[in-house]
Amino acid sequence: MSGVITWLNDPAHWRDRPADSFVGIPSQIVNHLEYSLIALGIALVIALPTGLAIGHSGRATWVVAAANALRSIPGVGLLVLLAVIIAPHFYGRTDLGYLIPTEIVLVLIAIPSILANTYAGVDNVDPAVRDAARGMGMSGGEVLRQVEFPNSLPLIFSGFRSATLQVIATATIASYFPLGGLGRFIYDGYHQQDYDQMVSGGILVALLAVLVDLVLSLVQRLCVSRGVSGRFSKTPTQDPATAALRTKEEVATG
Amino acid sequence: MRKALTLTTAVAAASLLLSACGSDSAKTSSSSGAAQASGTIASKLIFGGPAEMKSRPDGPAGWAKNYGVTFQSFKVTDTGGPVTVTSLKNGQIDAADLFTTDPAIKANNFVVLTDPKSNFGAQNVVPLVNKKKATPGVQQVLDAISAKITTDVLINLRTQVEVNKMDPDKAAQQFLASLSLPTTTPAKGVTLTVGSANFPENVVLADIYADALQGAGATVSKKLNIGSREKYIPGLKDGSIDLIPEYSGVLLQYFDKGASATSPDATYAALQKAVPATLTVTKQASAEDRDAIVVTSATAKKYGLTSIADLAKKA
Numbered sequence: 001m002s003g004v005i006t007w008l009n010d011p012a013h014w015r016d017r018p019a020d021s022f023v024g025i026p027s028q029i030v031n032h033l034e035y036s037l038i039a040l041g042i043a044l045v046i047a048l049p050t051g052l053a054i055g056h057s058g059r060a061t062w063v064v065a066a067a068n069a070l071r072s073i074p075g076v077g078l079l080v081l082l083a084v085i086i087a088p089h090f091y092g093r094t095d096l097g098y099l100i101p102t103e104i105v106l107v108l109i110a111i112p113s114i115l116a117n118t119y120a121g122v123d124n125v126d127p128a129v130r131d132a133a134r135g136m137g138m139s140g141g142e143v144l145r146q147v148e149f150p151n152s153l154p155l156i157f158s159g160f161r162s163a164t165l166q167v168i169a170t171a172t173i174a175s176y177f178p179l180g181g182l183g184r185f186i187y188d189g190y191h192q193q194d195y196d197q198m199v200s201g202g203i204l205v206a207l208l209a210v211l212v213d214l215v216l217s218l219v220q221r222l223c224v225s226r227g228v229s230g231r232f233s234k235t236p237t238q239d240p241a242t243a244a245l246r247t248k249e250e251v252a253t254g
Numbered sequence: 255m256r257k258a259l260t261l262t263t264a265v266a267a268a269s270l271l272l273s274a275c276g277s278d279s280a281k282t283s284s285s286s287g288a289a290q291a292s293g294t295i296a297s298k299l300i301f302g303g304p305a306e307m308k309s310r311p312d313g314p315a316g317w318a319k320n321y322g323v324t325f326q327s328f329k330v331t332d333t334g335g336p337v338t339v340t341s342l343k344n345g346q347i348d349a350a351d352l353f354t355t356d357p358a359i360k361a362n363n364f365v366v367l368t369d370p371k372s373n374f375g376a377q378n379v380v381p382l383v384n385k386k387k388a389t390p391g392v393q394q395v396l397d398a399i400s401a402k403i404t405t406d407v408l409i410n411l412r413t414q415v416e417v418n419k420m421d422p423d424k425a426a427q428q429f430l431a432s433l434s435l436p437t438t439t440p441a442k443g444v445t446l447t448v449g450s451a452n453f454p455e456n457v458v459l460a461d462i463y464a465d466a467l468q469g470a471g472a473t474v475s476k477k478l479n480i481g482s483r484e485k486y487i488p489g490l491k492d493g494s495i496d497l498i499p500e501y502s503g504v505l506l507q508y509f510d511k512g513a514s515a516t517s518p519d520a521t522y523a524a525l526q527k528a529v530p531a532t533l534t535v536t537k538q539a540s541a542e543d544r545d546a547i548v549v550t551s552a553t554a555k556k557y558g559l560t561s562i563a564d565l566a567k568k569a
Contacts, residue, residue, distance in 0.1 A: 012280035191305035
């Protein structure tokens with residue numbers, strides 16, 4: 001473990017050294033985020049509208065079940081298969097032959113949780129709320145945009161956050177091929193029998209995933225209506241009776 | 255929430271502080287090589303090879319020391335596998351580390367750059383034999399076969415087995431038939447178990463030696479695809495295996511970690527001394543399965559490359 005701390009502390013590992021063909025930790029974090037964000041963006045564009053449509057209409061729910069089957073995909077196996085098919089078609093100085101297979105795998109990994117949670121979020125909106133919106137004269141599209149979507153945001157966010165965690169953790173497979181990212185340290189460390197480097201890579205991936213999740217939790221806090229999340233100001237604004245009751249409760253529970 | 259954030263900030267700040275006072279392992283090693291090598295042919299080329307080669311003494315450090323060659327960059331591909339071959343073929347890399355017996359070299363018209371200073375240690379095929387079973391008759395048979403196994407022979411055998419999916423034993427028998435060996439039986443009365451490591455080339459070699467010994471009167475059983483060196487050397491020591499086709503350089507390293515010999519003859523001489531008392535090596539074949547720097551024929555033509563040393567010339 002002390003070797004890992006030494007490795008992480010070595011300034012030589014925090015900067016790019018072209019002469020040694022070494023890409024430093026900050027640049028690899030940028031690469032890692034780049035691969036992850038591309039995949040998450042594509043997955044969001046595919047899964048969010050699909051989930052909203054299925055949840056709103058209540059039709060074609062089998063798509064959600066089918067997408068859930070994607071969770072069982074063996075990432076590295078599919079990656080190698082796709083690379084064998086795709087890579088030979090790219091000539092010259094380009095990483096696309098390996099980047100495209102990687103992104104396909106990451107998108108497939110991200111879709112199920114976003115899709116399932118979006119569908120479940122819309123599907124679970126209180127029918128009475130939906131009915132009231134209809135009764136107020138809202139059209140189907142308006143109900144979806146102004147009632148169902150805001151109400152399902154907490155679940156959509158939780159789906160997106162678990163997809164993000166999974167994608168950041170899985171993006172390490174890019175290093176199975178000549179690509180960058182934090183997986184580079186894990187893969188190269190293993191092959192060079194430099195296990196400090198390997199463990200450091202793993203720790204960096206975990207830290208990155210947790211940090212990104214924290215950022216997303218902040219975004220969620222800002223985006224989700226307080227009426228939905230149930231987060232109200234602690235200063236009592238209700239009638240004095242409930243306020244007194246609450247104070248008593250707080251005193252009781254400490 | 256606020257607590258978690260404060261904690262993360264604290265951790266980030268602490269790690270930044272710590273990294274600022276960590277010792278820099280690369281302060282002296284880098285930059286000098288790049289300055290020295292600018293303007294050479296190599297400085298325009300991207301090299302692709304396995305991750306472990308980056309830190310091996312016969313990797314970038316060895317090329318710089320032996321030939322003054324420093325590539326523009328080192329891209330991690332795989333160990334002489336499809337990623338390396340495809341990347342070289344399609345121009346993602348310009349030079350690659352492949353094994354000299356790889357059928358892909360011939361199939362793609364790649365050019366193997368010669369290694370006059372033996373940067374890559376010799377890896378000649380050599381039978382490692384249980385001393386008790388290495389009778390003069392057995393040695394005579396093995397030496398006769400080894401004399402016929404050249405690198406080209408190995409490439410052809412690998413093409414038959416790996417590309418054309420021929421049964422290794424059938425390929426071995428075909429090769430033996432082409433040699434028109436004498437019909438004498440000098441190995442009569444010897445009982446041997448022939449083993450092999452778990453890759454196709456080694457299996458074919460084991461089949462060749464085993465079938466030749468059988469043809470010369472010995473009673474032979476085969477134990478093929480055993481695994482790596484760590485698995486079969488103990489078998490040789492305890493006598494459950496009597497013969498295995500080996501490679502001189504790696505075998506020498508296995509028995510003598512500090513060995514420094516790199517040329518074929520020096521390696522073989524050192525190996526004869528390094529093998530344990532119960533084992534022996536018979537004569538080595540000229541066939542070599544070692545790492546080599548390989549370029550496409552177009553790159554070789556463009557820069558006039560035949561040797562690794564040519565890479566250090568001004569472009």
